[in-house]
Amino acid sequence: MAIEQPALPTAMGAGFRRGVWLTWATLLILLAAAGYELNLDFGYLSQKLPFLLGLKLAPDGFIQGAALTIFVTSISMICALGVALITALGRMSRNPVAFAIATFYASLFRGTPLLVQVLIIYLALPQIGVVLGGLSSGLIALSLNYGAYLAETIRSGVMAIPAGQREAAMALALPRWVITWKVMAPQALRLIIPPAGALFVSMLKDSSLVSIMGLWELNFLAQSYARTTYHYMEMLIAAALIYWALSILFELVQFRLERRFARGVAVAGGR
Amino acid sequence: MSIPARTLMVAATLLLAVMAAWPTWAGSTLERVRRTGVMTDVLLDSYPPFGFIDANNELDGFDVDVARAVAARLGVKLKLTTPAWEAIVSGHWQGRWDICICSMSPTRERAQVLDFPAIYYNSPAVLTVHRDERNIKSAADLSGKRVGVGIGSSYEKYLHQELVIPGAPPLTFPFHDVIVIPGDESINFRNLALGPGVRLDAIVSDLATAHTVSLSNPALRILSSVLYSEPNAIATEKGDPEWDHDVARIIEALKQDGTLVRISRKWFGADITTDGH
Numbered sequence: 001m002a003i004e005q006p007a008l009p010t011a012m013g014a015g016f017r018r019g020v021w022l023t024w025a026t027l028l029i030l031l032a033a034a035g036y037e038l039n040l041d042f043g044y045l046s047q048k049l050p051f052l053l054g055l056k057l058a059p060d061g062f063i064q065g066a067a068l069t070i071f072v073t074s075i076s077m078i079c080a081l082g083v084a085l086i087t088a089l090g091r092m093s094r095n096p097v098a099f100a101i102a103t104f105y106a107s108l109f110r111g112t113p114l115l116v117q118v119l120i121i122y123l124a125l126p127q128i129g130v131v132l133g134g135l136s137s138g139l140i141a142l143s144l145n146y147g148a149y150l151a152e153t154i155r156s157g158v159m160a161i162p163a164g165q166r167e168a169a170m171a172l173a174l175p176r177w178v179i180t181w182k183v184m185a186p187q188a189l190r191l192i193i194p195p196a197g198a199l200f201v202s203m204l205k206d207s208s209l210v211s212i213m214g215l216w217e218l219n220f221l222a223q224s225y226a227r228t229t230y231h232y233m234e235m236l237i238a239a240a241l242i243y244w245a246l247s248i249l250f251e252l253v254q255f256r257l258e259r260r261f262a263r264g265v266a267v268a269g270g271r
Numbered sequence: 272m273s274i275p276a277r278t279l280m281v282a283a284t285l286l287l288a289v290m291a292a293w294p295t296w297a298g299s300t301l302e303r304v305r306r307t308g309v310m311t312d313v314l315l316d317s318y319p320p321f322g323f324i325d326a327n328n329e330l331d332g333f334d335v336d337v338a339r340a341v342a343a344r345l346g347v348k349l350k351l352t353t354p355a356w357e358a359i360v361s362g363h364w365q366g367r368w369d370i371c372i373c374s375m376s377p378t379r380e381r382a383q384v385l386d387f388p389a390i391y392y393n394s395p396a397v398l399t400v401h402r403d404e405r406n407i408k409s410a411a412d413l414s415g416k417r418v419g420v421g422i423g424s425s426y427e428k429y430l431h432q433e434l435v436i437p438g439a440p441p442l443t444f445p446f447h448d449v450i451v452i453p454g455d456e457s458i459n460f461r462n463l464a465l466g467p468g469v470r471l472d473a474i475v476s477d478l479a480t481a482h483t484v485s486l487s488n489p490a491l492r493i494l495s496s497v498l499y500s501e502p503n504a505i506a507t508e509k510g511d512p513e514w515d516h517d518v519a520r521i522i523e524a525l526k527q528d529g530t531l532v533r534i535s536r537k538w539f540g541a542d543i544t545t546d547g548h
Contacts, residue, residue, distance in 0.1 A: 051328045059329050060350070123358060126365035134354065214354035220316075224324050227317035227457040230487055 038233050045234045048225055052218060052238055064216040066242050072135075072207045072217060076142035077200055083147030088154040102151070109148035117141045118209050134213030142210075146203050150196060157192035158184065190261040197254030201247045218242060300369050300507060301514035309348045312338045314373040316353035317457065319483055320538050321374045333538040337391060338372045340530050344521045356423060360385070364508045370518065371506040374477075376425040379435045387504035388515035389522035391531065392543045395478045395497040396426060399460070399485065401467040402492050410498055413446040416472040419459030420451060425501060426475040427453050442499050456480065464490040477501075479539060 050056055054067025063071060090102025109117065122137040132140070161184060169179040208219030222239035226232045304310050314322040314334045325331040330351050342349035352368065359371055362384025374394075377387040400407050407416065413430070420426040428434040430451045432444040452459070452471060462470035474481070475498065485491040505522065507515055525531045531544040 047326070056328065060352075119357075123361060123363070126367070127363055129365075131365045131367060134352075212355040212358065214313075214316075214352050214358075216353075221324075224317045227455070228319050228323040230457070230461070230484075232461065 035237060038237075040234050040237070041231060044229070044231050045238055048221075048235065049238065051225075052221055052235075052242060054218075058216045062216075065221055066218045066246065068215060068217040069204070069207050069219075069243075070246065072138060072142070072210055072215070073200070073204045076139050076146065076203060076207070079139065079143035080146040080150055080203070083143055084150035084154055087147060087151035088158070091151060091155050092158065105144075106148040106151055109145050110152075114141065114145045114206055115209055117145055118212060122213055134210065134215050137213055138207075138210030138215060142203060142207060145206075146199060149199055153195045153199065154188070154192055156195075157188040157190075160191050161187045186261060186264055190258075190265060193254060193257050193261060197250065197257075200254075201250050204247055204250060205243055299514070300366070300511045301517060303366060304345065304347055304369050304514070307347075309350050310338075310342050310345060311350045311352060311367075311369045312342075312373075313352055313354060313359050313368045313371045314338065315356065318374065318480070320479060322353075333392075333534060334372050334374060336534040336537070337525075337531065338370075340525055340534065341370070341372065341518070341521050344524065345517070359506075360423060362509065366508070369507070369514075373506070374503050375506050376501050377437055377504040377506075378425055378428060379437060380428075381506070382437065384509065385506045386509050386511075386515050387506055388518040389505050390502040391505055391522055392503050392535065393500050393545075394503055394543065395500050396429065396475060397478045397481050397497060398494040399463065399474045399476065399481045399491050400472070400494060401463055402490050404467040404472070404492070407473050407494075409445075409494065409496055411445040413449050413473060415448055415450070417450045417452055417468070417470070419456075419463065419471045419474045420453055421456040421459075421476065422453040424453075424456075427451060429498070430475060436499075436501065439502075457484070460484045460488065460491065464488050479543070 052065045054063055054065030054069075056064075058064035062068070087102045087106055090098040091106065093099050093102070118138065118141040121132065121141045122134070125132060125137075165183055165187065166179060169183045174183070208217060211217055211220035211223070214220075218239055222235040226235035314330070314332075316322060316324055316330065318332070318334075320332050322330065322332040322334045330353070335351065338349055338351065359368075359373060360375070360381055362381075371385075372391070375381065375385075375387075377390070381387075398407070398410065398413075406412055418430055420430060425434055429442070429444070430446075430449045434442055436442070456474075456476060459471060459474050463474050478493070478497070481491075481493050485493055505518055507518060522531075526544065532542050535542050535544045
């Protein structure tokens, strides 16, 4: 069977990897040099860093800063995944009502700005009697918005599996759940993980929208400190670097998952 | 209709029923504050010296001290929360918050969605220009100029010649066709500091804000003539006259016993809480 080898850097030689590290290091040094030109107040930066990172609790005893950002993103990721699975099923269903609900939802939430969705859930729902807290409004908005995108990613992954795979499994008289979880899911996941990882990295940054509801996450604190004390560059750069570090962590997890699900392909390709 | 479709219909009906039956916490603010023993106050997190996050990462400022004094008088705990300004001024809090001691000017439009039980300080609106500005000497020179204001602020209304201060004589607007640039107030000040007319020609803001900013930024100059004096009120959710009455009574008591003057002196070195200028 002709399935192409996945193009992962691990497949390359040591020379390639050394080249990558050297280039990364050079680019980082250039970036740091550019940052140094800005004459940042590092004293102020180190004073605010523990708060930005969320190493201390907010005055109301809740988590804050990067810790809150990670919390909001993780919960929304899990909920979005659930929403997306159901939507993808509806999207591939032959039932007209299920199909219509899934496509209507996906179209509505992909076709309107996340900021508007956040504001509607937080400000408009109370007018029909549903008063949600800031945190739950933010989680719902992020989950619904990203669930809609993720549903399409999941669907495309499932659709990309050749029909012969399912047919062969059926010819072997495998039970339905085995076909779904042991034949279809592992192959689909290989295709779903890279774009899903990209979605979660972008969700990490979009989680800053919950600051509208008075949640003291990373972006909220950085902007609030910046406005109050006029240390704009220090705070914006610190927030940007923390977001970057977090998304690198996300990418590492994604990379491991990719490798995990590519194993089957490597075996199949090596036959 | 196939089974999954029927299941879906049942699920949809159930969802609608749950949403309709969702408990609403709207109702008497006073009753809620008494029952919970907590007064939830909304304020701004980056509006020094009225409300800001201090070096210890605590909310601090004039508004915070006033809120503490009000809560102490009521004998309840104070809970502070800092949603976006748009969320506060759009009203319809539905019991989310009890009070806003957040430097709000009681405009006619806001009075349609919020109650203003008490005025707690007056702030002069002033013009700030760049140090090297030569042409702008008063509000009359603002015609055709690019003027920054806080988005959704009463200063924005003033430049659009729409500001009406309830209970005060009508304002005069000695300018026309001002290019109003609404935005984040502190970003506006940064833009003005770039040079006269680079991004902005002038800024209309509260004197206390302009004063605080100009202390750390020598490129800015506050014009001495006051545009108008603006009352700042405590805002509450519409529809609880008893709560409004209590708030008004407490503010009057804090004025009488000198608490407000003391807080004002602490933050401004002057009394901004006495009526009139």
